[in-house]
Amino acid sequence: MILPFLVWLIIFRYIPLWGWIMAFQDYKIGKPIFQQEWVWFKNFIDMFQDPEFYKVMKNTIAMSLMGLFFGFPLPIILAILINEVKNNVYKRVVQTISYLPHFVSWVIVASLISSMLSPDGVMNMILKNLHIIKEPILFLGEPKYFWWVVTFSDIWKELGWNSIIFLAAITSINPELYEAATVDGAGRLKKIWHITIPGIMPTVVLILIMTIGNIINIGFEKQFLLRTAAVRDVSDVLDLYILQYGIGTFRFSFGTAAGLFKSVISLTLLFTANWISKKTTGYRVV
Amino acid sequence: MLMLLLVIITLYPFLYVLAVSLNDPFDAVKGGITIFPRKFSWVNYKEIVSYPNILHATMITVLRTVIGTITSVLSTAMVAYVLSRKDFLARKIVTALFIITMYVDGGMVPNYLLIRSLGLMNNFWVYILPGMISAFNIILIRSFIDEIPDDVEESAMIDGANDLLIFFRIILPLCLPVLATVTLFSAVGNWNSWFDTYLYCGGNEKLSTLQYELQKILSNASASSTLDYYSNLDPNRTMRVTPQSLRMAMTVIVTLPIVCVYPFVQKYFIKGMTLGAVKS
Numbered sequence: 001m002i003l004p005f006l007v008w009l010i011i012f013r014y015i016p017l018w019g020w021i022m023a024f025q026d027y028k029i030g031k032p033i034f035q036q037e038w039v040w041f042k043n044f045i046d047m048f049q050d051p052e053f054y055k056v057m058k059n060t061i062a063m064s065l066m067g068l069f070f071g072f073p074l075p076i077i078l079a080i081l082i083n084e085v086k087n088n089v090y091k092r093v094v095q096t097i098s099y100l101p102h103f104v105s106w107v108i109v110a111s112l113i114s115s116m117l118s119p120d121g122v123m124n125m126i127l128k129n130l131h132i133i134k135e136p137i138l139f140l141g142e143p144k145y146f147w148w149v150v151t152f153s154d155i156w157k158e159l160g161w162n163s164i165i166f167l168a169a170i171t172s173i174n175p176e177l178y179e180a181a182t183v184d185g186a187g188r189l190k191k192i193w194h195i196t197i198p199g200i201m202p203t204v205v206l207i208l209i210m211t212i213g214n215i216i217n218i219g220f221e222k223q224f225l226l227r228t229a230a231v232r233d234v235s236d237v238l239d240l241y242i243l244q245y246g247i248g249t250f251r252f253s254f255g256t257a258a259g260l261f262k263s264v265i266s267l268t269l270l271f272t273a274n275w276i277s278k279k280t281t282g283y284r285v286v
Numbered sequence: 287m288l289m290l291l292l293v294i295i296t297l298y299p300f301l302y303v304l305a306v307s308l309n310d311p312f313d314a315v316k317g318g319i320t321i322f323p324r325k326f327s328w329v330n331y332k333e334i335v336s337y338p339n340i341l342h343a344t345m346i347t348v349l350r351t352v353i354g355t356i357t358s359v360l361s362t363a364m365v366a367y368v369l370s371r372k373d374f375l376a377r378k379i380v381t382a383l384f385i386i387t388m389y390v391d392g393g394m395v396p397n398y399l400l401i402r403s404l405g406l407m408n409n410f411w412v413y414i415l416p417g418m419i420s421a422f423n424i425i426l427i428r429s430f431i432d433e434i435p436d437d438v439e440e441s442a443m444i445d446g447a448n449d450l451l452i453f454f455r456i457i458l459p460l461c462l463p464v465l466a467t468v469t470l471f472s473a474v475g476n477w478n479s480w481f482d483t484y485l486y487c488g489g490n491e492k493l494s495t496l497q498y499e500l501q502k503i504l505s506n507a508s509a510s511s512t513l514d515y516y517s518n519l520d521p522n523r524t525m526r527v528t529p530q531s532l533r534m535a536m537t538v539i540v541t542l543p544i545v546c547v548y549p550f551v552q553k554y555f556i557k558g559m560t561l562g563a564v565k566s
Contacts, residue, residue: 001370001449002380005361006421009383012416016400028291081289094289096552097296103544105478106443107501111537112299114504115306115530120317122302156295221481225504239394247485248396259393267389 021259023264029250041258053258057243059147059234063223068150072211074159074203079166080196083187098160106157110225113153114140133220150222165207166200173199205283213270214260238262300541307331307538312533318436320349333527339491347477347496348412354476359469362419367457370435388421402488408490412482417475421470430464431457466554467548474544496540503533 018033023043025036047053078098101109117123117139124136139145151214177195186194220239227235236244238258246255278284301321306314306465306509310325334340368374391397398417406412419452434457442452458465487493 001372002365005365006380008361008415008418009387010331011404012418013387013391014383015388016396019392019396019399022396022399039368040373078292085289096549097293099552100545100548101296103478103542103548104473105497105506107478107480107497108541111500111504111533112303115303115534116299122298159292160494204458227500231488234552242394247398250394250493252399255391255395259395263390263393271390 019256020260023260027256029252029255032243039253042176043262046254046260047261052236056149056232056236058094060216060222060237063147063150063237066147067218068211068215070151071155071162072208073162075162076166076200078159079163079170079200079263080192082163082167082191083170083196084088096161098163100160101157104157105151106221106225109153109157109213109220113149113156113226117149131158139229140226143231143234146227148236150224150235153222153226166203169200169203169213170196201281202283205277205281209270209273209277209284212273213266215269216265234284292323302539302547303537304465306531307534309457309531311526311528314531315528330527331539334535334539335530340495340496343494343496346493350410350472350495351476354414354417355469355473357414358418358472358476360464361406362423362468363427363458363461363465364453365419367425367431367453369424370428370431377480384419384421384424396483406486408487408493410493412486413476413479413495418484420472423471426468427461428463432459445447462546463554466551470551470555477544500533500540501535503529503536 021033024038024040026039026042027033027036060077067162082091082094085094115121119136119138123139124133124267128136129258137145139149173195177199178191181191181195190257218237218239220237221236223237224240239262242258242262243254245251246258274284302319305321305323306321307317307325307330308326308328310327311330313325330509332558339448350383369377369384371377374380393399401407401412401416406415438456438460439452478497480495480501483495483498484501485495
């Protein structure tokens with residue numbers, strides 16, 4: 001029964017891994033992989049000497065770190081807030097609405113965001129009415145705003161969704177702890193600080209490790225869809241670089257090398273974060 | 287209070303886009319529309335529906351979502367079932383082989399070359415095959431199957447049922463809550479994807495999907511080129527709509543099915559997610 005699926009697994013998941021060999025060759029289409037010319041580390045050296053590469057690395061890391069810094073604590077705070085709501089209907093409505101953006105595609109989000117941020121969009125309207133600005137700001141046309149636009153679009157889309165896992169963690173905390181705290185005279189904030197937060201700590205650490213492991217896999221969808229010609233310099237990320245060089249200009253080996261580099265970095269980060277966490281807090285993922 | 291703000295921030299863009307799409311295009315240019323259309327009109331939608339490409343793209347998207355979801359859920363569940371069976375000898379190693387794929391993958395270029403050499407470029411099956419089985423969903427379904435008492439299977443086996451029969455008649459019905467979750471994820475994934483169209487079928491209008499059409503409208507950054515793209519069939523069309531209004535209507539069309547289905551399946555995925563989170 002499982003045989004066809006094993007064949008599928010090998011073809012679609014393991015043959016591409018085999019393709020990593022290409023990173024050390026000068027791959028030309030049409031020849032079997034072992035008759036290709038071996039160039040060993042030439043592709044990597046080329047990459048490390050390409051100024052473009054450092055630009056995309058800077059953009060990738062900057063946007064990832066901003067996403068981590070602003071995007072990581074918010075879902076935890078939201079989960080704690082939702083948990084404090086006692087009215088069940090209200091709670092449900094808030095949850096339903098906050099998860100919704102997760103289910104629409106980045107294409108749609110890009111369309112929504114660009115209309116909100118357009119010169120006559122709501123963002124400029126608010127800023128104008130508050131007399132913060134006089135002239136509308138071209139949010140999507142100026143490089144200095146692009147990272148912020150990407151970061152906050154991502155938060156807008158995933159905030160509610162990312163809070164689910166923390167909510168699940170909160171619900172599994174033993175209710176007796178809260179009762180005991182009430183008897184001892186602890187207020188709401190005290191309970192959050194001394195029971196809720198320590199209670200979800202294992203989940204927080206777990207998600208943090210996985211987020212750090214993925215820091216270089218920021219993806220390219222949001223950047224690809226939100227960017228305009230004017231912000232090219234700050235919007236190119238590693239995956240777009242691979243797409244552009246590896247597939248766009250048929251430098252397959254070069255693209256593979258960049259992809260391999262990315263995988264190595266992300267696995268290293270994952271294991272390092274995991275190791276640090278194991279040493280300091282005792283929690284681990286792998 | 288804070289949460290009310292969150293609700294407004296989340297909902298406002300959707301309502302705004304809906305309002306603009308239902309408003310007279312040239313009236314909308316004046317701005318100031320909030321969440322209600324000022325001059326109601328269907329013209330944007332009529333315009334979009336009249337492009338032959340859009341109807342075809344809708345068909346492809348629906349077809350892809352239906353076929354892709356069914357094959358993906360069935361095969362993922364089947365793998366999960368086999369991996370849950372303690373009498374399956376290679377259980378540990380096969381499980382490991384699937385789990386590894388969650389952490390490493392070949393990357394964009396080797397995948398692209400693979401699709402090319404399999405002859406899947408400009409082929410409808412490129413939407414279905416590569417994403418057929420998801421390791422994450424295997425774990426989700428398997429942890430659910432593990433909850434089912436072994437006796438249920440054993441008694442069926444004594445009654446002479448074979449593996450396939452057990453799978454379809456016993457395991458699948460018992461797994462409905464988790465299958466609903468996985469079905470939702472898979473359907474949404476299929477409905478939302480556009481990059482495979484871009485990468486593997488970019489030049490082929492016959493295989494274009496709705497998301498890809500919307501992406502094309504978006505990426506034509508300058509206003510006039512969007513209109514050129516959609517009006518090269520009939521220059522008179524430019525008179526009736528604006529690029530902005532057209533984009534909004536298209537956004538609504540692509541979003542609508544998700545917004546309609548989502549509230550009904552919500553309770554299933556929350557259950558499924560919570561389950562998965564507690565287990566792993």
